[in-house]
């Protein structure tokens with residue numbers, strides 16, 4: 513299958529790329545960082561993966577749709593790329609940073625989904641979301657509310673697509689010691705709001721609430737295979753492992 517993974521060169525997205533590449537899918541991975549994409553492409557190919565890399569900024573609502581159209585469509589779209597957004601009391605953070613998070617996490621994801629659906633006869637869309645989109649995550653409200661919106665968008669699209677063989681699933685990979693969460697555990701700052709969030713993140717890790725990255729990527733691979741299509745519109749979590 514042709515699988516497009518946004519943000520597939522780094523961190524959790526990279527772990528997703530590795531497991532899906534090993535399964536023989538044709539991978540299309542995107543991001544903003546051309547160097548990281550080139551390096552990931554080389555390393556994944558050395559592991560035997562069939563992969564192409566493209567720079568596509570989710571902050572540009574035309575970039576990923578253009579790519580999807582130029583490919584003639586994809587079988588699976590994994591919307592993994594996202595921003596963590598600003599940290600702090602919502603009324604104090606920079607409103608432009610706050611809104612930028614929605615442009616990437618919500619609009620970028622929605623534009624990619626729309627383009628995939630327009631070009632897809634059958635397949636699935638997997639939106640990588642977070643516990644932060646289900647439960648309150650104060651001090652990171654742009655991230656939390658943008659992920660909540662993506663979950664709700666998926667619920668609605670699944671109904672709009674019920675006569676077509678296209679599933680839309682939200683996937684919470686669990687808290688994983690990569691990317692956002694790893695950075696969250698060790699901020700290089702004296703900022704009391706960042707420190708508050710990082711203290712909580714570290715406590716979650718130290719109490720054993722993190723999910724091993726292999727487990728997180730393994731469940732994503734099962735969703736990509738179609739195992740959860742009957743739950744279109746729903747949220748798949750580590751409880752489904």
Ligand SMILES: NC(=O)c1ccc[n+]([C@@H]2O[C@H](COP(=O)([O-])OP(=O)(O)OC[C@H]3O[C@@H](n4cnc5c(N)ncnc54)[C@H](OP(=O)(O)O)[C@@H]3O)[C@@H](O)[C@H]2O)c1
Pocket residue numbers: 518519520521522523524525542543544545546548568569570571591592593594595596616640641642643684685686687688689690691692693694
């Ligand atoms: N880590 C966790 O514990 C955890 C838990 C729950 C959910 N998640 C979700 O998992 C996904 C990956 O998280 P992560 O921890 O790996 O985060 P990360 O380290 O911050 O990686 C984010 C990825 O998104 C890409 N990205 C960011 N902005 C982009 C843009 N404007 N256009 C295109 N790509 C963009 C980045 O690539 P470039 O820098 O090349 O653009 C990078 O590959 C996110 O959706 C996150 O919400 C993570």
